[in-house]
Amino acid sequence: MISQTSDVINFNALELLQGYLSKNHDLVSQTLLDVLEHFDQVTYLELNTESKYFVNAFLKSFLYVFTQPDYILSDRYVTKFIQFNLTISNLVAISDFKTTDSYLEILKFQPQNYAKILTLCSARNSFQFQRKDLFDASTELACLWYSCYLEIYRTGLVNRVVYQNLREHIIYEDDRLTNFYKIDDLYFGATYIDGDSDRLLKAKINKSIQNSQLIKNIIISNQPNPRKIAIITGFWFPQHSVYRILSDCIASLKDDYELTLVHLGDRQLEIDTQYFQEVKYLKFSDDNLDISAIQNNDFAAIYYPDIGMTSESILLSNMRIAPIQICGLGHPVSTFGSEIDYFISGVDAEVTRNTEANYSERLILLNGLGAINNYPNYQPNQRIDSLVIQDNNNHKSQFIINCPWYAQKVNYPLLVLLKKLIQESKQSILFRFFSGGGLIRKNDFLPFANEVTQVLGKDHVQVYPYLPYSKYMSIMEEGDICLDSYHFGGFNVIIDGLYIQKPTVLFEGKRWYSRAGAKLMKKLGLGDLVAKTPTEYTQISLKLINNQDFFAEMQERVSRVDLNQLVFQSSNGHYFKKAIAFLIQNHEHLQHDQSKKPIRIS
Numbered sequence: 001m002i003s004q005t006s007d008v009i010n011f012n013a014l015e016l017l018q019g020y021l022s023k024n025h026d027l028v029s030q031t032l033l034d035v036l037e038h039f040d041q042v043t044y045l046e047l048n049t050e051s052k053y054f055v056n057a058f059l060k061s062f063l064y065v066f067t068q069p070d071y072i073l074s075d076r077y078v079t080k081f082i083q084f085n086l087t088i089s090n091l092v093a094i095s096d097f098k099t100t101d102s103y104l105e106i107l108k109f110q111p112q113n114y115a116k117i118l119t120l121c122s123a124r125n126s127f128q129f130q131r132k133d134l135f136d137a138s139t140e141l142a143c144l145w146y147s148c149y150l151e152i153y154r155t156g157l158v159n160r161v162v163y164q165n166l167r168e169h170i171i172y173e174d175d176r177l178t179n180f181y182k183i184d185d186l187y188f189g190a191t192y193i194d195g196d197s198d199r200l201l202k203a204k205i206n207k208s209i210q211n212s213q214l215i216k217n218i219i220i221s222n223q224p225n226p227r228k229i230a231i232i233t234g235f236w237f238p239q240h241s242v243y244r245i246l247s248d249c250i251a252s253l254k255d256d257y258e259l260t261l262v263h264l265g266d267r268q269l270e271i272d273t274q275y276f277q278e279v280k281y282l283k284f285s286d287d288n289l290d291i292s293a294i295q296n297n298d299f300a301a302i303y304y305p306d307i308g309m310t311s312e313s314i315l316l317s318n319m320r321i322a323p324i325q326i327c328g329l330g331h332p333v334s335t336f337g338s339e340i341d342y343f344i345s346g347v348d349a350e351v352t353r354n355t356e357a358n359y360s361e362r363l364i365l366l367n368g369l370g371a372i373n374n375y376p377n378y379q380p381n382q383r384i385d386s387l388v389i390q391d392n393n394n395h396k397s398q399f400i401i402n403c404p405w406y407a408q409k410v411n412y413p414l415l416v417l418l419k420k421l422i423q424e425s426k427q428s429i430l431f432r433f434f435s436g437g438g439l440i441r442k443n444d445f446l447p448f449a450n451e452v453t454q455v456l457g458k459d460h461v462q463v464y465p466y467l468p469y470s471k472y473m474s475i476m477e478e479g480d481i482c483l484d485s486y487h488f489g490g491f492n493v494i495i496d497g498l499y500i501q502k503p504t505v506l507f508e509g510k511r512w513y514s515r516a517g518a519k520l521m522k523k524l525g526l527g528d529l530v531a532k533t534p535t536e537y538t539q540i541s542l543k544l545i546n547n548q549d550f551f552a553e554m555q556e557r558v559s560r561v562d563l564n565q566l567v568f569q570s571s572n573g574h575y576f577k578k579a580i581a582f583l584i585q586n587h588e589h590l591q592h593d594q595s596k597k598p599i600r601i602s
Contacts, residue, residue: 118142409489
């Protein structure tokens with residue numbers, strides 16, 4: 001029924017229909033799964049006429065057969081189809097079908113419809129089933145569907161329906177929701193869906209892990225040596241954002257402590273081992289977490305730079321591996337209920353009143369922002385004075401706005417603000433979206449690009465897939481200004497914009513990830529570019545676009561900033577080392593007083 005060569009796959013609809021009519025349902029199921037596997041693994045950055053025809057033809061056959069009352073899914077195929085929920089949703093989104101709403105209506109009153117509904121019902125559907133009814137039918141399969149449903153955060157938050165459905169989904173309460181699939185996507189994605197409700201889902205995931213046999217069967221033997229510290233991360237290489245803001249903090253420890261790097265995941269990455277006496281490797285695979293490398297250890301403390309960005313970090317953070325366990329700003333969000341004791345941040349970027357609202361850990365506050373920026377590995381090109389790109393007649397054409405946001409940071413309310421800029425600008429705007437490496441799974445890229453284009457218009461949008469850092473920066477240099485995302489802002493991307501001397505508009509929020517950049521801009525004398533409301537965000541952006549004098553003033557102020565002294569030189573490494581020493585000396589006392597009051601290191 002199918003044949004595949006490289007990235008091309010052929011599908012015979014007639015043979016599929018014949019298999020269905022002859023009641024060879026397992027063969028039909030396997031054929032459908034083989035095609036879905038192709039689209040799960042091969043990401044299309046564009047669809048030519050032939051590819052678009054194939055997607056439409058496949059979905060026409062798939063949805064017709066799949067929703068027939070007498071087409072029976074064998075139990076051995078049910079889980080596989082549900083796990084393709086997002087792949088199917090993405091395929092339908094880039095086809096002429098757009099959603100599976102009409103097919104869910106067809107399934108609504110069919111017998112034996114449960115697994116089919118879980119397969120086709122995604123956050124893109126306006127037609128939704130009651131989650132309680134789905135859990136009543138099968139707790140195990142509903143838990144799997146619940147997790148698969150959330151995977152769409154990477155690409156779908158730009159869609160109004162998806163945005164609302166996901167925000168409802170993560171706050172769903174059900175005592176039977178105790179098992180989770182792809183915990184890294186759920187844990188990481190929850191904050192981008194709703195920064196006020198993410199703690200609810202993360203607490204459930206933590207509890208599920210702590211109650212699992214995977215954790216309970218592991219016995220840790222620890223004989224703490226006050227000079228031994230482990231750094232546990234999967235991203236300790238120079239180009240990664242985690243390394244870029246925290247490597248100098250770790251470097252500050254090298255003369256006073258014996259450091260062990262515990263690398264999570266793929267060994268082939270070019271990790272930086274220069275500050276470590278020893279490197280160990282851990283990887284979660286096939287539902288098995290082998291921690292034998294650190295099961296017997298002498299660490300006095302463990303520092304996790306980026307809990308939530310890998311499944312291993314989430315699992316390990318729910319275990320007591322060392323007496324002192326600390327989280328950092330690589331992914332600047334609380335774990336909300338793991339076995340982490342402290343979160344090291346910066347006093348300038350935190351709201352220090354009622355910190356329990358933002359952290360389950362006790363907050364340790366360094367002077368400044370809590371991070372140390374590395375110098376970008378990029379040599380800026382010759383500056384271009386023109387504020388706009390030129391058309392073929394050498395006339396001013398479009399004002400270019402850089403949106404260096406990973407796709408999960410782009411949401412529907414933010415797109416509405418950008419659309420307002422288009423409507424009220426005195427000149428044509430071109431938004432350039434740098435979606436990063438997050439859209440290379442399950443054909444995420446085209447649905448995201450299409451949704452953004454649909455809201456803003458094809459003449460106003462360019463969406464780039466993953467680019468090497470030098471290419472990304474060279475394209476950024478062509479822009480006139482940068483905008484930061486909201487509600488989850490950036491930090492390294494703000495440094496990138498400043499480095500190439502682009503005025504950047506920021507939205508100041510209430511957590512580190514939406515405050516650090518704003519506080520940095522104010523420190524640099526660029527507070528005029530910081531907004532606290534959506535109205536201010538659009539007003540400042542429009543002033544840069546429409547007012548040449550204001551643009552020139554901001555451009556001049558950005559160009560005068562001494563980044564070497566104010567951004568790339570920091571004493572935070574010294575304060576970070578003081579914080580670690582303080583915690584090692586005072587942890588037992590701190591545990592006894594049970595206070596959540598932030599601790600200031602100065």
